[in-house]
Amino acid sequence: MTKAAVFGTGSWGTTFAMLLATAGTGTTLWGRRAEIVEAIDKRHENPDYLPGTALPETLRATVDPAEALDGADFVVLAVPSQTLRGNLTAWKPHLPSGAVLVSLMKGIELGTTKRMSEVICEVAEVPRERVAVVSGPNLVGEIVLGQPAATVVACPDERAMERLQEACHLPWFRAYTNPDVVGVELGGAVKNVIALAVGIAAGMGLGDNVRATLMTRGLAEIARLGAALGADQHTFAGLAGMGDLVATCSSPLSRNRTFGENLGRGMTLAETVAATKQTAEGVKSCESVLELARKHDVEMPITEVVVAVVHDGMPPGEAGALLMSRTPKPERYGV
Ligand SMILES: NC(=O)C1=CN([C@@H]2O[C@H](COP(=O)(O)OP(=O)(O)OC[C@H]3O[C@@H](n4cnc5c(N)ncnc54)[C@H](O)[C@@H]3O)[C@@H](O)[C@H]2O)C=CC1
Ligand SMILES: O=C(CO)COP(=O)(O)O
Numbered sequence: 040m041t042k043a044a045v046f047g048t049g050s051w052g053t054t055f056a057m058l059l060a061t062a063g064t065g066t067t068l069w070g071r072r073a074e075i076v077e078a079i080d081k082r083h084e085n086p087d088y089l090p091g092t093a094l095p096e097t098l099r100a101t102v103d104p105a106e107a108l109d110g111a112d113f114v115v116l117a118v119p120s121q122t123l124r125g126n127l128t129a130w131k132p133h134l135p136s137g138a139v140l141v142s143l144m145k146g147i148e149l150g151t152t153k154r155m156s157e158v159i160c161e162v163a164e165v166p167r168e169r170v171a172v173v174s175g176p177n178l179v180g181e182i183v184l185g186q187p188a189a190t191v192v193a194c195p196d197e198r199a200m201e202r203l204q205e206a207c208h209l210p211w212f213r214a215y216t217n218p219d220v221v222g223v224e225l226g227g228a229v230k231n232v233i234a235l236a237v238g239i240a241a242g243m244g245l246g247d248n249v250r251a252t253l254m255t256r257g258l259a260e261i262a263r264l265g266a267a268l269g270a271d272q273h274t275f276a277g278l279a280g281m282g283d284l285v286a287t288c289s290s291p292l293s294r295n296r297t298f299g300e301n302l303g304r305g306m307t308l309a310e311t312v313a314a315t316k317q318t319a320e321g322v323k324s325c326e327s328v329l330e331l332a333r334k335h336d337v338e339m340p341i342t343e344v345v346v347a348v349v350h351d352g353m354p355p356g357e358a359g360a361l362l363m364s365r366t367p368k369p370e371r372y373g374v
Pocket of ligand 1: 044047048049050051053070088095117118122126144145146149178179180182252316317318320329
């Protein structure tokens with residue numbers, strides 16, 4: 040039987056573990072909080088992150104990383120992006136040799152501007168072929184209701200990619216493969232920044248023309264950064280690009296969009312942070328995405344104003360005016 044260890048008992052870690060276990064993969068969740076681990080392991084529920092969802096009885100949970108990792112074929116990482124390096128350093132001594140490490144995370148590391156798969160390769164000292172990424176329009180609030188969804192599994196090793204696809208594929212959760220790890224990861228991380236922008240605009244009371252423009256020009260920013268980093272442009276028209284952008288920017292379930300909406304309504308950053316109970320990756324990653332873009336001389340004007348509004352106190356109206364007053368451009372510049 041294929042075995043998986045999933046690190047992180049938050050909403051996506053728990054949900055992905057549920058999908059794996061339902062698909063017949065022997066799955067153990069690692070969590071740092073004993074009471075949540077006990078609730079998952081003994082009562083088959085995660086009352087903090089997925090209240091009301093019955094988890095499979097075959098899904099196990101532990102606070103002991105060595106126990107979770109014992110014999111694992113897949114090591115799935117679902118902790119907040121900025122905590123990955125520290126956590127993985129602690130788990131490294133117990134990693135089974137030959138296991139494929141899988142990132143579910145949609146962030147870029149602050150300070151290093153590394154994608155999560157790059158952090159994994161560096162910390163675990165494994166080649167790119169041993170690291171996979173899963174990303175797509177996967178709002179947890181819908182998946183736990185059993186609504187259909189699809190995702191993308193990316194890995195340079197075709198066999199590993201297909202094994203992971205098989206391990207999580209279900210009649211209501213369709214996993215596609217794509218070898219373009221860079222594109223799949225960038226799509227997931229940068230759409231969170233664009234969702235902040237869309238949320239800010241919605242909070243200001245702006246309508247669908249603005250939303251469509253931010254999403255489309257946001258996709259152009261993702262594509263320009265992808266071009267500079269060697270991603271396959273076709274990836275951005277797929278589930279991990281446009282798909283996730285549409286879902287996240289449209290849904291009230293998105294934490295990033297909601298965070299932006301609160302700012303756009305006039306809440307302060309401190310009030311917005313206090314109102315956000317779960318991880319909104321774009322809040323930190325907007326800064327690392329912008330730094331990455333500057334390193335590669337890529338223009339990302341929406342990302343720039345998101346950083347200015349979220350971190351530098353720029354009024355949202357001023358950010359909108361800045362975007363609208365840029366010099367006229369050809370639509371496809373930089374790609
Ligand atoms: N929730 C969703 O709909 C989706 C989330 N994602 C991505 O999955 C990743 C995880 O997100 P969620 O599970 O949604 O977040 P979450 O906020 O629901 O859960 C985060 C988990 O990490 C734990 N955690 C927090 N700080 C930690 C630390 N320093 N060390 C160890 N554990 C820590 C929390 O206790 C919690 O169990 C993010 O990168 C997110 O962008 C991807 C697809 C869908
Ligand atoms: O990545 C997601 C959906 O694919 C979840 O988006 P949020 O983190 O904004 O909730």
